[in-house]
Amino acid sequence: EVQLLESGGGLVQPGGSLRLSCAASGFTFSSYAMSWVRQAPGKGLEWVSAISGSGGSTYHADSVKGRFTISRNNSKNTLYLQMSSLRADDTAVYYCAKGGLTSGWGEGFWGQGTLVTVSS
C-alpha cells in the first residue's frame, strides 16, 4: 500500500525557516518524480516544487524560487522541502504527491498534508 506521510509543519515567524519531510512507502521511491503542492486556508491548490526520481532535476514555482528547495534522499525514501525567508502568504497546508513533470499524477497518491503557519 502506497503511503505518503508529511511532517515538519508548525508555527514559524516571518523570515524564518522550516524543513518539511515526506516519508514514502509502498513503492520504489527512487523511480518516481515527486512534488509539493500547497493550499492556503480557504483557497485553491498551488503547485510548489517537483523533483525527478534521481533528484537530478528540480522545478520550483516562481512564488518560491530562491526561497524554497526541494530535495530527496532515496536511501531513506524521503522527500524534503527546505523553506526559508518565509512570508505570511506561505501559510498553507503542504501536501506531498507522487507526480512530476509529465508523469505520475494519474495514480493519485497524496499525503494528508502538514500545516505551515507563518505569523508573529
Next chain:
Amino acid sequence: EIVLTQSPGTLSLSPGERATLSCRASQSVSSDYLAWYQQKPGQAPRVLIYGASSRATGIPDRFSGSGSGTDFTLTITRLEPEDFAVYYCQQYGSSPLTFGGGTKVEIK
C-alpha cells in the same frame, strides 16, 4: 506559464442532474497532460481523470473527461450526493505545473 481558467465558479445543481465543468488553458497543454481532481473539506485532493480522458482507478464511470489542446471538460452524468465538492483541473505537461481556480458544485 500556462494559466488554467475554470468555469463556472459555482454550479448549483440537484442530485441526478448532469454537471459540465470547463477548463480553458492560455496555451496548448502538451500531450494532453491534464488531470481533474475532486476535493472535499479537510481532505486531500482525489484524482478523477488524467491524460485528459483516462479515468483513474476506482472512479465511477459517471465521471468522464474530454477535450484537447486548450479546451477541456469534466462531465458528471448523474450527480450523486457525494459528488458535491470542489473540482480542480491541473496541467502537468510543462513547468510550472498549474492548477485552475476550481469549480464548486453545490446542492441547489
